[in-house]
Amino acid sequence: MSDSLVEARLGKIEALKARGIDPFPARVPASERIDGVLRRHGGLAAEEHSGARVGVAGRLMARRQMGKASFLDLRDGSAKIQIHAAADRLGDEAYRGICDTDVGDFLHIAGEVFRTKRGELTVAAESWTFLAKAIRPLPEKWHGLKDVELRYRHRSLDLLSSDETRERFVRRAKMMETLRSELTRLGFLEVETPSLHPIPGGTTARPFATHHNALDVDLYLRIALEIYLKRALIGGLDRVFEIGKCFRNEGVSTKHNPEFTMLELYQAYTDYEGMMRLAESLVGAVFQAAVGSLVVDYQGTRLDFSPPWHRVAMLDAIAETSGLDLGTLTAPEIVAAAKTKGIGVPNLSRTQLIEHLFDRFVEPTLIQPTIVTDYPVEISPLAKRRADAPHLTERFELFVMNMEIANAFSELNDPVDQRVRFEDQERLRAGGDEEAQRIDEDFLFAMEHGMPPTGGMGVGLDRLAMLLSNSASIRDVILFPALRRKDEA
RNA sequence: GGGUCGUUAGCUCAGCCGGUUAGAGCACCUGACUUUUAAUCAGGGGGUCGCUGGUUCGAGUCCAGCACGACCCA
Numbered sequence: 001m002s003d004s005l006v007e008a009r010l011g012k013i014e015a016l017k018a019r020g021i022d023p024f025p026a027r028v029p030a031s032e033r034i035d036g037v038l039r040r041h042g043g044l045a046a047e048e049h050s051g052a053r054v055g056v057a058g059r060l061m062a063r064r065q066m067g068k069a070s071f072l073d074l075r076d077g078s079a080k081i082q083i084h085a086a087a088d089r090l091g092d093e094a095y096r097g098i099c100d101t102d103v104g105d106f107l108h109i110a111g112e113v114f115r116t117k118r119g120e121l122t123v124a125a126e127s128w129t130f131l132a133k134a135i136r137p138l139p140e141k142w143h144g145l146k147d148v149e150l151r152y153r154h155r156s157l158d159l160l161s162s163d164e165t166r167e168r169f170v171r172r173a174k175m176m177e178t179l180r181s182e183l184t185r186l187g188f189l190e191v192e193t194p195s196l197h198p199i200p201g202g203t204t205a206r207p208f209a210t211h212h213n214a215l216d217v218d219l220y221l222r223i224a225l226e227i228y229l230k231r232a233l234i235g236g237l238d239r240v241f242e243i244g245k246c247f248r249n250e251g252v253s254t255k256h257n258p259e260f261t262m263l264e265l266y267q268a269y270t271d272y273e274g275m276m277r278l279a280e281s282l283v284g285a286v287f288q289a290a291v292g293s294l295v296v297d298y299q300g301t302r303l304d305f306s307p308p309w310h311r312v313a314m315l316d317a318i319a320e321t322s323g324l325d326l327g328t329l330t331a332p333e334i335v336a337a338a339k340t341k342g343i344g345v346p347n348l349s350r351t352q353l354i355e356h357l358f359d360r361f362v363e364p365t366l367i368q369p370t371i372v373t374d375y376p377v378e379i380s381p382l383a384k385r386r387a388d389a390p391h392l393t394e395r396f397e398l399f400v401m402n403m404e405i406a407n408a409f410s411e412l413n414d415p416v417d418q419r420v421r422f423e424d425q426e427r428l429r430a431g432g433d434e435e436a437q438r439i440d441e442d443f444l445f446a447m448e449h450g451m452p453p454t455g456g457m458g459v460g461l462d463r464l465a466m467l468l469s470n471s472a473s474i475r476d477v478i479l480f481p482a483l484r485r486k487d488e489a
Numbered sequence: 490g491g492g493u494c495g496u497u498a499g500c501u502c503a504g505c506c507g508g509u510u511a512g513a514g515c516a517c518c519u520g521a522c523u524u525u526u527a528a529u530c531a532g533g534g535g536g537u538c539g540c541u542g543g544u545u546c547g548a549g550u551c552c553a554g555c556a557c558g559a560c561c562c563a
Contacts, residue, residue, distance in 0.1 A: 004535060005499060005517060047524095062526075069523035086523060103516075116524055140500035140515050142527050147496085149558045161500090254560090473559095484557065 009102065009135035016130065021097075023133040029108050031057040035078035041113045041121055049114040049124075056081060056123060057108045057131060059160075060101055062141060070099065071122075074109060082122040083109050090125055098125070103141075104134030152481050165476075168469040172477055174290040175465055176243065179263060182285045186278075188239040188265060193228035195221060195245065201443070202226030202382070204435040206249040208258075221247035224458065225264040226382065227443050230411065233454060234446045238268035243461070254473040255403055255463065258482050263459040266411065268452040271384075272394045275408035275455040276371055279398055280307035283369075283464070290468045298401055299472055301367060309369040309398070314358060317372060321361040326354065351378040366399035381421040381437055383409035405464060408457035415447040 016023045037054050044050055058076035065071075068087040073080055087095040089111075101107060108129040116122050144161030145151045151158040151165070158165045180190065198217065200207035202224025210219050225242050232240050246262045267274065287294050287305050294305040312320075319325045323341055326334055331350040338345045338357075345356060354376055362372070375395040377385055383393035394410035412418050422444070428436035465477035475481035 008517070064525045064528045065522085066525065066528075067522040069525085071525045071528085073526075082526070084524075088523080116526090118524065118526075120524090120526070122524090137499050137516050142515070143501045146501065147558085149496090150500090152558090157500090 005137055006135050009133065012100065012102070013133050013135070015100075016133070021130055023130060025129075025131065028057055028131060029055055029110065029129055031055040031108060033078040034058060034074070034076045034081045037081060037113060037123075038079055038121055041115075044113070044115040044121065046115050046119050047117045049112060052113055053110065053126070054113055054123060055108060055110045056083075058106065059134075060103050060105050060107055061138075063103060065099065068095070072098075072107075072109075074107065074123075082116070082120050083111075083125050084114075084116070084122050085125045085128070090127070094128065097130075098128050101130070102134060102137075104136070104138045106131035106134075148475075149483075152475055152483055155479055168465075168471060168477055169479065171290040171469045172465040175286045175461065175468055178286045178289040179243065179282065179461075182282055183241050183265060186239070188241045188267070189237050191229070191232055191237065191240050191242055192244070193225060193232070193242055195247075197222050197227075199438050199440050201437055201440050204379075204437060206435060208247050208249045223248055225262055226456070226458070227440060229264055229266050230451070230454075230456070231443060231446045233266045233268060234449065234451045238452060238454075239266070241265035252482055254475070257462065257474050257478055260474070260478075261461040263461055264456065266454055266456040268454045270455040271410040271453065272373075272396055272408055272455055275457045276309075276311070276396060277307075278455075279371075279406055279408065279457060279459075280305075280309060282459075283398075286464065287468065296467070296470070298467055298470055301401065303368060303400065303467065305369055309371050311371040311373060311396075313374040314354065314362075314372055314376075315374070317362040318354065318357045321365055322357055324357065326357075349378075351376045355379065363399065363402055366402055368400070370399045371396045372399060377421075378424070380409065381425050382412055382418075384412045384414075385417070400467060403463050403466075404460070405467075406457055406459045408455065411451075411454040411456045413447065413451035413453060415444055415451075418447055419444055 013023045032054060034056050037056060041050050041052070056074060056076070058074040058081075060072055061075045061080065062073040063070060070085045072083040072085060074083050085095060085098050090098065098107075108131055109123055109125045110128070111123045111126040114122055114124055139145050139157050139161045141161070145154070145158050151162075155165075159169070184190070196210070196212070196219040197207075198219060200220035200223045202222075203226065205223040207220040207223050210221065211217070212219050222244075223246055225244055225246065229240055229242055241263060243261065243263050245259050247259050248256075249258065250256065252258065265278075267278070283305055284294055284307060287296065296303050296305070315326050322343065324334070324337055324343070329337060329350075331348065331353055334350065334353050335345055335347065345353060348356060366372070373396040374386065374389070374392045375383070375397075377383075377391050377393050380393040380395045383395040386392045386394055396408055397404050398406035398408075412421065419439070422437065422439040425437040426439055429438065462474050462477055465471070466474060469477060471477050
């Protein structure tokens with residue numbers, strides 16, 4: 001087994017100790033990040049010596065040994081640099097010591113920066129220090145980890161051996177940084193709200209349930225950030241946002257992870273039209289920062305995020321794609337109309353039929369960024385009704401590549417209507433719909449003291465990160481995605 | 490939940506129609522080598538072929554079940 005490799009490495013640890021060298025020292029000689037060294041000495045010509053001494057610390061990634069001299073590749077979190085170790089410069093004992101290190105170990109190297117005749121910027125080691133020992137070999141240096149299961153289960157190794165994987169998470173970090181700086185610039189305040197909710201609210205989804213022993217109450221991991229953020233907004237924090245994990249006890253797929261990251265923001269004195277403009281500008285800023293362009297390739301499809309995005313009302317989109325003009329048709333009339341067009345549909349409520357037809361005909365067509373507006377009131381219990389069509393709401397969802405990326409409303413701020421909506425949801429729950437929302441009296445109590453007209457939006461950041469990093473699966477943009485437990489032994 | 494495919498050394502992969510002791514490259518060990526960069530050259534060690542059962546004179550290979558994963562579908 002691999003144990004022979006591990007045992008050999010453990011033997012090296014003992015050998016280091018026997019020579020009085022700590023294989024895991026706490027102190028590190030002065031060092032600077034490798035990218036800084038590369039930048040500062042980038043102007044050196046081939047075979048030119050800088051005369052400058054530097055200290056660098058990092059992981060040994062490769063070794064090319066030629067007897068009494070070796071080239072090593074040392075990498076830190078910023079970059080990689082070549083080290084030249086030679087017996088005549090280091091002395092025989094130090095050279096033998098550095099030859100005894102393994103790829104994967106951490107070393108500190110001090111020496112002069114020069115450029116080799118082949119043109120590679122290199123540190124000519126004058127002294128070195130052991131920083132930490134690795135007792136298992138790194139993945140294959142050229143192919144890295146190809147088995148996706150290993151990549152997800154052992155992400156540290158994937159990150160070490162794949163520049164593409166690193167780049168995905170760099171882009172994700174730029175996305176987060178840009179969202180925070182843009183929203184802050186616009187006067188939004190970042191807040192944190194509870195993850196443990198007595199009533200899982202803000203959307204329809206199955207929650208994870210847990211129990212607080214000391215308080216002896218059942219609690220749920222949040223499925224959305226919405227309700228508490230609106231309570232903060234009612235309190236006068238009238239431009240707020242939160243970036244946080246939400247949890248849904250549902251299936252796992254290339255587009256779903258049971259815990260995922262949401263951005264939710266609420267802005268008083270605007271509406272869903274304002275949210276459309278904000279979505280365009282925020283997403284644009286993110287693409288500009290992380291990719292440098294509003295036009296990107298995603299899995300072979302060219303996506304153009306330049307504003308304004310296509311906008312279409314839900315029922316219009318259904319009419320365009322299915323040929324079914326639902327108008328004010330009742331559910332049985334819709335089923336009949338579908339039949340005359342040769343479309344078989346299940347026997348559902350009017351709203352469920354709308355959702356069904358949308359999923360079946362419209363969603364597959366939504367490739368370029370598209371804002372779908374005017375959702376039925378029954379499935380939008382927290383959104384304001386359209387004044388001219390009270391069965392519809394001022395709500396939109398952003399779709400890209402058939403994926404729902406964002407969801408936004410003119411927020412319902414009428415506490416009387418909000419109570420009616422909750423009661424409608426409770427009726428659905430009583431009728432067996434486990435995901436229907438529940439009356440939240442604390443939320444209503446706050447709203448009853450007055451809530452300003454508000455636009456709010458939620459953005460699925462993992463999916464946005466997929467688009468930014470050309471990732472086919474949500475697992476590629478989550479460092480440690482949910483996987484089934486694999487029993488050892 | 491259903492279908493298809495996959496699982497062989499630490500990693501990347503071969504392994505044909507079921508037939509001797511399961512191979513290669515990287516990594517590792519030994520030796521040579523002072524400008525290499527997937528260094529090179531010579532030699533060596535390393536395997537519960539995912540797990541369990543079945544068919545067979547004989548199973549990495551065929552069959553069934555299970556586990557894990559990927560993709561597609563609901």
